[in-house]
Amino acid sequence: MTKETFGGAADRDRDAPVGPAAVPGPATAPGAGGTALAAKVRTLAPSMTRSMQRVAETVAGDPAACSRLTVTALAQRTGTSEATVVRTARLLGYPGYRDLRLALAGFAAQLEAGAPASVTADIAVDDPLADVVAKLAHDERQTLADTAAALDLSQLELAVGALATARRVDVYGVGASALVGQDLTQKLLRIGLVAHAHSDPHLAVTNAVQLRQGDVALAITHSGNTVDVIEPLRVAFDAGATTIAVTGRPDGAVAQYADHVLTTSTARESELRPAAMSSRTGQLLVVDCLFVGVAQRTYERAAPALSASYEALAHRHTARTTRL
């Protein structure tokens, strides 16, 4: 993980910008919101200062135009200084503004052949169902692509390795993330691992105390700051277990106690599409990757287990029209 990101943002959570209309939005140009860049901006925005957010949003809003602007011009256009622009570029992961500009040109080119503008718009109360379906599908697809692109493979590799050799796996998640945790647990159980999902914070902590070195604790939280899952993870961490965090905020408090951090990309949210809903897709992809990775590494054990659990379920299906 990058030092500067972590250190710079770790103690920043002052702002609670969320809320549907929190974005001032300096008149973003036509279309263009669904790029990988836009996702990165959304993910990192909370750890940005106000003026940096202005720059980031302007850039994400119209990459094509911004790629033609010089630092000075962009600074002027966003009402900030060159220094702030450069700082923003750094935070977005580029060595400097020059490189951001180059990347911007790339995004702009990709947008040329991009999706129709209608599906990138926000969901409105009076949208017909056809639009709702199209927009939801588009956004979830975007989230998947963004998450896959941003996933840190080395972290994933380490997480998979820890899980594959774990004596026992505990998974913490509350609310919507609890379901993701159960999904992972179900699948790990299926291939012969000892895994438990906890959504009750007290029970989670109680169980976390039992963990030892060689065990794995995995916390799932979109915000990265959910006390109820951070606390058991901390206990597990202190107990010597290997800890993994699946979060949309790699700079959140949960990262403090995580040996490995897996970042999920954040989709745009709105009133009709809360964060809990949009984050789920990315979390599930990460969880699936973990599962497949573990299944690969424990294939000798997993293969018969997968077949066995399949057979066991067969009689639960009616024989009637069956032709699987």
Add this chain to the structure above:
Amino acid sequence: MTKETFGGAADRDRDAPVGPAAVPGPATAPGAGGTALAAKVRTLAPSMTRSMQRVAETVAGDPAACSRLTVTALAQRTGTSEATVVRTARLLGYPGYRDLRLALAGFAAQLEAGAPASVTADIAVDDPLADVVAKLAHDERQTLADTAAALDLSQLELAVGALATARRVDVYGVGASALVGQDLTQKLLRIGLVAHAHSDPHLAVTNAVQLRQGDVALAITHSGNTVDVIEPLRVAFDAGATTIAVTGRPDGAVAQYADHVLTTSTARESELRPAAMSSRTGQLLVVDCLFVGVAQRTYERAAPALSASYEALAHRHTARTTRL
């Protein structure tokens, strides 16, 4: 500043009989494909000097790499000088090298967007994690697109209508589908509906008996033949409730007792990617569509409820260094 430079370049047409080159227009003309750059280089090559051709060919041969080079680096790499590089950029229709570089990044991005191809293959035991991530993401994206395309909007409309006016909603699902059911239930509860998820078949039947006309029962089953969810749906159906089925097999047994059938598309499965895993994505999309549809139709009630549940969760997030 561009005036005199254009004047300088204009008097160059000395030995260029290739007439059509007259005002090829700004380089960023729409519809520029990946080969557009190469074609332009070929067209203009005859009017180039020897060293300029070297530059042009290098640039056309590997736009991605060249976009990362400075004017000095490119000059060195082509064995020429900076001045020549700039002259070449001008001849290709750009104001200067900076802009050529930007365009190069664009071309590179477009080439990048081309099909990776390998992602459509099945997941193998020895696939590296990078491939696993790419393939999983690709397949889930495919499932989403397929499901969205195949979704019967009239059935969806009716299902949403039934849910929005329901006195009570029961959701049945077992195994992986149970989590989808819980997801839907969580969200419906959030906007003020009375919803319950049942994964215990006996309890499900027990509750189904209580349903009346105006209530809604919703069954989730990928196979369409899962006894444990068909049975409670049948009971609900007989009790007069409106019944909805979310299934990958619209011809399955579950459809017999469903007033409305919502079909989810099935992704290819394999040993490392069981049906339960691939079906989940489509089911969740359908469930999200149902939720948003209901939220739209009950907006007066849903809007404050959404805000309220958001507020209620706020204190569950650490403000700063808070310990439990």
Add this chain to the structure above:
DNA sequence: CCACCACTGAAAATACCTTTCAGGAATGAG
């Protein structure tokens, strides 16, 4: 052989990007 012309690259000039530094607003402690 000479004169001419155009190409080429080194270096100066400029524009652009990056870094530094000090003022100032927000935050938390007393």
Add this chain to the structure above:
DNA sequence: CTCATTCCTGAAAGGTATTTTCAGTGGTGG
């Protein structure tokens, strides 16, 4: 409520990349 602290912010200095200028070189035709 006041003060100390921290951190954000922009102006300006400093450095790098790009552009322009200009003189040298090689080729070509007379």
